[in-house]
Amino acid sequence: MSRIVVKVGSSSLATPEGHLDDERVVAVADALAAARAEGHEVVLVSSGAIAAGLGPLGLARRPGDLPTQQAAASVGQGALIARYAAGFAAHGLTVGQVLLTVDDVTRRSHYRNAQHTFVKLLELGIVPVVNENDTVATTEIRFGDNDRLAALVAHLVHADLLVLLSDVDALHTGHPDEPGSRPISDVRGPADLEGVDIARIGSAVGTGGMVTKVEAARIASAAGIPVVLTRAAEGTMRAALAGEQVGTRFHPTGKRRPARLLWLAHASETKGRLVLDDGAVGAVARGTASLLPAGITAVEGDFVAGDPVDLVGLDGAVVARGLVNFDSTELPVMLGRSTRDLLADLGPEYEREVVHRDDLMVL
Numbered sequence: 001m002s003r004i005v006v007k008v009g010s011s012s013l014a015t016p017e018g019h020l021d022d023e024r025v026v027a028v029a030d031a032l033a034a035a036r037a038e039g040h041e042v043v044l045v046s047s048g049a050i051a052a053g054l055g056p057l058g059l060a061r062r063p064g065d066l067p068t069q070q071a072a073a074s075v076g077q078g079a080l081i082a083r084y085a086a087g088f089a090a091h092g093l094t095v096g097q098v099l100l101t102v103d104d105v106t107r108r109s110h111y112r113n114a115q116h117t118f119v120k121l122l123e124l125g126i127v128p129v130v131n132e133n134d135t136v137a138t139t140e141i142r143f144g145d146n147d148r149l150a151a152l153v154a155h156l157v158h159a160d161l162l163v164l165l166s167d168v169d170a171l172h173t174g175h176p177d178e179p180g181s182r183p184i185s186d187v188r189g190p191a192d193l194e195g196v197d198i199a200r201i202g203s204a205v206g207t208g209g210m211v212t213k214v215e216a217a218r219i220a221s222a223a224g225i226p227v228v229l230t231r232a233a234e235g236t237m238r239a240a241l242a243g244e245q246v247g248t249r250f251h252p253t254g255k256r257r258p259a260r261l262l263w264l265a266h267a268s269e270t271k272g273r274l275v276l277d278d279g280a281v282g283a284v285a286r287g288t289a290s291l292l293p294a295g296i297t298a299v300e301g302d303f304v305a306g307d308p309v310d311l312v313g314l315d316g317a318v319v320a321r322g323l324v325n326f327d328s329t330e331l332p333v334m335l336g337r338s339t340r341d342l343l344a345d346l347g348p349e350y351e352r353e354v355v356h357r358d359d360l361m362v363l
């Protein structure tokens with residue numbers, strides 16, 4: 001038995017005008033139910049909330065402005081999950097809705113919550129149906145694309161396979177409409193992507209085109225999870241879920257890393273910067289040391305304890321990203337001082353590291 005995360009994009013669920021197509025939703029539910037019948041655990045990351053909201057709101061096409069997108073997602077997410085619930089119920093399966101924001105997965109406590117939720121849902125035999133919580137996600141706290149979200153969920157649930165379903169049968173050497181462009185069956189590392197043109201945007205309803213899919217595949221495969229990218233058509237979906245050679249397979253290029261750090265590196269918007277002296281840069285870059293106040297020369301931005309921040313050298317180059325243990329307003333009096341000195345002067349609350357090494361991701 002293996003655990004499979006499947007991501008399906010709006011372009012595979014919507015009509016060309018951007019409205020949700022019921023038959024396509026049912027086809028996805030059927031394919032995942034077949035995988036469940038084979039003994040696999042499945043997690044579905046599904047776009048389509050905005051598309052599903054257009055009809056009920058009387059909108060002709062996908063809105064360009066964020067508030068209307070949020071309203072459409074609010075109306076549409078309920079409709080989307082109702083359709084999945086009916087589609088899976090036909091196979092005797094129950095779905096559980098999981099809506100995530102960036103904060104849920106970058107802050108330690110929220111992150112553990114999300115992980116526990118998935119573990120429990122799978123234990124209970126539920127099919128988790130995941131989407132970004134678009135209704136409350138504003139521009140600055142938005143993943144914006146479900147491809148990357150799916151890669152991070154795959155890592156979070158320790159998936160054995162990530163399947164990215166789209167409206168193309170595979171990654172091609174160039175946009176599929178370009179003459180001479182051909183499908184790529186295997187990607188074993190960055191060299192296989194040299195010269196591959198993914199710049200042209202995709203369908204009118206999809207968001208990221210191939211760029212976000214290749215980035216998602218890079219994140220997952222670098223963390224040891226194989227990725228298959230193929231079309232959300234009945235035959236190709238089933239073949240991909242059965243582990244058959246179909247579409248493009250991105251082979252693992254690295255080993256699993258602590259999941260929370262992967263989120264930190266790929267999903268978080270940093271709230272500020274800590275400027276490090278050369279000694280601290282060296283210590284942090286080796287990946288074994290925590291960041292102490294003595295090695296910090298300046299603080300930039302407004303943040304509170306628990307926020308992600310960039311750690312930069314004196315030249316401004318980003319060395320690492322980490323979760324900071326102090327508010328930006330608390331740090332200025334601490335800079336350049338030893339923890340012993342801070343303990344004596346300000347008390348035990350100020351003796352701890354500014355960023356603990358377990359909360360650091362060297363970039």
Ligand SMILES: Nc1ncnc2c1ncn2[C@@H]1O[C@H](COP(=O)(O)OP(=O)(O)O)[C@@H](O)[C@H]1O
Pocket residue numbers: 008009010011012165166167168170171172173174175176196197198199200201202203204205206207208209210
């Ligand atoms: N090199 C490429 N290979 C395959 N598809 C490409 C490539 N470059 C751009 N694309 C476009 O990316 C689209 C898929 O992205 P998108 O529409 O965002 O899908 P989704 O809604 O599934 O996330 C394809 O339909 C295709 O037009």
Ligand SMILES: N[C@@H](CCC(=O)OP(=O)(O)O)C(=O)O
Pocket residue numbers: 008009010011046047048049050051073131132134144145146147205206207208209
């Ligand atoms: N969360 C949004 C979709 C975001 C997204 O990544 O869309 P897509 O590129 O179609 O997978 C929604 O449900 O409408």
